[in-house]
Amino acid sequence: MINPKDILVLTTSATDGLKIKKYLKPVSSHIVAGTNLFSDFLGGLTDVFGGRSNSYQKQLSSLYNEAIEKIKQSAHEIGANCVIGLSIDMDEISGKGKSMFMLTAVGTAVIIEKDNPSNLSTTQDKLENVGVERINNLRQRKDIIEKTKNKDLTYYNDEIWNFITLNQVDEVFPYILKNYANEIESFQSSFDLNHIFNKSFLSYLDSLEENKKIALIYNSIETETSNRIAVYLSKIIKELNLLDFEKNMNLLKNSDFKKQKIGLKIATYDKPFYSKNDIESLNQTKSFITTNFLERGSFSTKKQLLSSKEKEVWNCECGNNSNEIGEYCGSCNNDIFGFKEIEMKPTEIVKYIEQKIELINEYIE
Template sequence: MANPKDILVITTSSAEGLKIKKHLKPVSAHIVAGTNLFSDFLGGLTDVFGGRSSSYQKQLSSLYNEAIERIKHNTHEIGGNCVIGLSIDMDEISGKGKSMFMLTAIGTAVIIESDEKSNSQSNTNEKFENVGVERINNLRQRKNIIKRAENRELDYDDETWSFITSNQVQEIFTFLLKRFSHTIESFQSMPDSYNIFNKNFISYIDSLEENKKTSLLYDTIEIETNQQVALYLSKVIKELNLFDYEKNMSLLKNTDFKKQKIGIRISTYDKSFYNKKDIENLNQTKVFIHSTFKERGEVTTKKQLLSSKEKDVWNCECGNKSNEIGQYCGTCNNDIFGFKQTEMKPNEIVKYIEQKIELINEYIK
């Protein structure tokens, strides 16, 4: 099964038509949330009607959904395609005048016989015989947010971030980047603003379906003209362990050297788990980097001062000539391969990948 989102999760130990081939092991997910997560509910109680609070219910639903997604991911990591006997409990942890909620989900990961005919995954285009008012209101709010984002009128407050994250509103991805490009560029001079945005953006991306968030990040890097934004998206890939061989090879083969450099950086990032195919892909990545990233400067010679002897020097592609071999260009600060001192070099990347392959081989049969 290629996608954790497709893993079946049930609360019973069996179901009609469910054929279990193998029981793997118990899987669990734990989420700890501060009570400030429910600050709107606790502070005002403005949406309480008939003894219920819609905001409190939405926050609880968000926590439950996150727990289920995590347990799906953990099951996928060990090769399962179904979770049986799911149970979810919530407890309050308190001490020194502070309290937190801990939500625990536990079940048993199993492998079931796949049935290609029975794919009951729902999607946004699914039609129903009846539809609840909550679904209608949710769609209305979604469309309103997308329209306001397009018109640059959207206020990205806590409520907006919560909605676009819990409802996977991927349509505003490009508008988000445009709105916060200055924040990304000013991460050193505006660390507080950057940290708030980064936290919200990471959660937003992580809420999307696996294939969608991977495509959004890599495809945007390919076309993004703002180098700082492109580099930031590569950091998101690292944070969420979203290394993708095919997508990254596309970056490595890009005609723009800046895109290639992002690709070589991503080559050191991790996936959530590895298998034999990944070892093959890593080897191919290593070979490609070794054969592609050659010297970009021209090695030549020049006469030494007060001597008839000549010594090797290199001319940088920026136009600066006669740089010492092994030194960085005095004009652009790049080495002969086009990399700055703070950047990992191709030979270092190759060694890193070789080490990763060795580590993976210790576990893979």
């Protein structure tokens, strides 16, 4: 299925060389920005030449790009692969002495035939001419990548975060994890969306192409030696609705039980939308969990105090023996399946998946 980033967006109502198979419905996106977003720039601009400001223009371009990305996501959610007749307007909303800008993008979501993909140009196409702005952009990109690798840019300021987000600089992803490792490991169980690093990192990841960010995050969870960082990345999967059944199955099959636990948790997360194929994948996930997440401890018996009778107990993999049946280990606080009391158990996850399948079936023919 096409990714949101690959959806074609046209300002015209006609699609030259492309055949529209089906008109779906109008789609829209709205971006609201406070006037301080612009006044902060205007208060201390040093790059105004000929009545123009590069900083101001870049901020406007960022808002327009964000509106287009959101309308792509809206079209993607209803199965479209193209948006035609795109129109973007900016209005000022005022009240009680305050004002804000609202950017509205409107278009029609359609499905086009993709028999002739050569009609669609990509960013990898060679150009006959290239502008100086694109050259400078590429120079800055390479400079940021190189400095990040060498730890010359251990922490990013707002300008760098904005650049790698707008330009989808996926090459710096593993180095961000390394440079910010201490900060990430210090985060508690909850995911604080107001934390400055979380906000910047989420925006950066969300700007990447769908397949790219899924590959980066899941592969990093598999190879990450710090369990706290791996768990943190799994929370990003939840926030961005990046459930991928194939990638998550690799985690469920991992030889490291901690990775398997992360895979179990991810199995309860969501995709932006579901299809018939996803029902099959959900059933496969459910079947795998039911079959493979069995007791990790062993059963045995021991004699009761002051009695010749024996009672059944279980021996924990941590080495603590003679635990009461149904109780948690007195040493590691795990149950016989290897889970702590606060953790979601495989049986609970299976029930959750079953409920999700039922809900999806109510909508899908």
